[in-house]
Amino acid sequence: MTSTTARPGPRRVPRWVGNVGWAVLAWAVALAFFTPVLWMAITAFKPESAAETWPPQFIFKPTLAEFRLAITGMGPFLVHSIIATVGSTVLVLLLGVPAAYALSVYPVRAWRDGLFFFISTKMLPIVAVIGPLYVIALHAHLLDSLGLLIILYTAMNLPLAIWMIRSFMLEVPNELLEAARLDGAGRVREMGSVILPVISPGLVSTALICMIFAWNELFLALNLTVTNAATMPMFLISSVPQEGLYIAHLSAAALIASIPVIIIGWLAQRSLVRGLSMGAIK
């Protein structure tokens, strides 16, 4: 409100004061939320002796020593995580794109039931079946294998991906589809030459969201893998020793494990909203 307002009362504070106050407040809150991440990053560059002091040190000679220490032995975990993440995401897209198509472009009768069936599986807690899942995996000789993680991560992300891809397919302009049909394109060609190219940015967002969830997953990995398929969250846990100083070491490992997803999330902020709301928010 400006000073021309007819309302009586004390003179309002000038606009710029309000603006600066707003900016200061917003920045303070943003920094408060970011502090633990910042602290993790700072601690990661400390030598262990500087990480465990009172009061905490803010000035110190940065070192990469803890990073060097942390990455020794990380290789297999990293490879497993990449395989499980990429493998499950590819499988999600292979299954999800046709399914989303059957729920949007040429819909089946019960498309609504289909949509809600998929989302309902997301609500059933996987923790409830972990014992039997272990037994099934044992008998199927899948325990501690990347195949098992890929199978489970695909099931975990597929409902979300179907909802999301469907929302992108609903946005393909009708004129494009009709033009393709007039040209005599069959459904397969329509899919390949019209729908897929138009929704490809959407598919990228979908893939990113699936990768974030698969990369961060701990519960299944912890219960169903030991060494042959242990992923980055497992690596992180193994970096916490039972005894001795570990805070700088842990921070370095945590930073390494988190950084891929942090960067992906920073770059894809828009897709993030859409993906997390399952395509509901554009």
Add this chain to the structure above:
Amino acid sequence: MTVVEDLAVPPRTEVLPRGMGRRERWLRRLPLLPALIYVVVVTQIPFVVTLWYSFQNYFWDQPGGAHFTGLSNYKTVFTSPTFRGSLVRSVVMTVTAVIVAMILGVALAVLLDRKFFGRGVARTLVITPFLVMPAAAALVWAGPMLDPNFGLLNYLLAPFGVHHVAWLSTHALGSVIVVMIWQWTPFMTLIVLAGLQSQPTETLEAAKVDGAGALATFRELTLPHLRPYIELGILLGSIYLVNVFDAVRLMTNGGPGTSTTNLPFYLYQEVNNAFDVGGAAAAGVVTVILTIIVASFALRMFARVFQFEEARA
């Protein structure tokens, strides 16, 4: 720019062609089948197996395998104070975290919606906690942040008379909930921010011209507009937060005692420490039944939330 789109409206083409031929019906079903079969097999079969094991006496560490015991596992579950306690704790943790995260999320979204110097960077900082690997977040909070002897939090709170508090022993449940809130507030912020940005500016201008104060405008116009977004955030947040495991396992290991043991951690312990597959399965079945009851309400809410814009248009 951003709208809640109705995902549950009839699809784009040939909505319900009457007299659709048999061939056409199967042609349409075909692309759906792989995903449908996949999800049914991978998510439903373990539940059937769980149901079977819930009537079996089966311990990892005992020879002889599984044998039928009737309802005894269920009797154990219902008489177990640990199960009841973890059920209550799950509800408390989820509800507290979701509500506080949503309140903070709305406040942050309002702060970040207005233009100010460096807004883009500030937004990026705010969403970062959500992107940190949950296991990393739990460990960083448990160590560098909350350590009684050299944790940053005690240092920051020292001017307020806080001295070397061992947060994870004295305020274990609160500490875990704080981490849950810290990780999920950005999620709520993102969703509410999308809602704020979709609010038509003309309405706000009109309210201003009519002399409405900022608070009144927010209460009378913005909040009702945000409602479907808030509902969506609460719904999705609950789905994820009720399953929180990493923070419990890595910060407190369910303790001290069982003071932070929620359902996921309880079930994990039954299998991994007590080796009791039958008991865990029975607890799992009870959990699933409770989830189905809650989820049936949630699904109805889902349908409503996703239809909101359509109903208005």
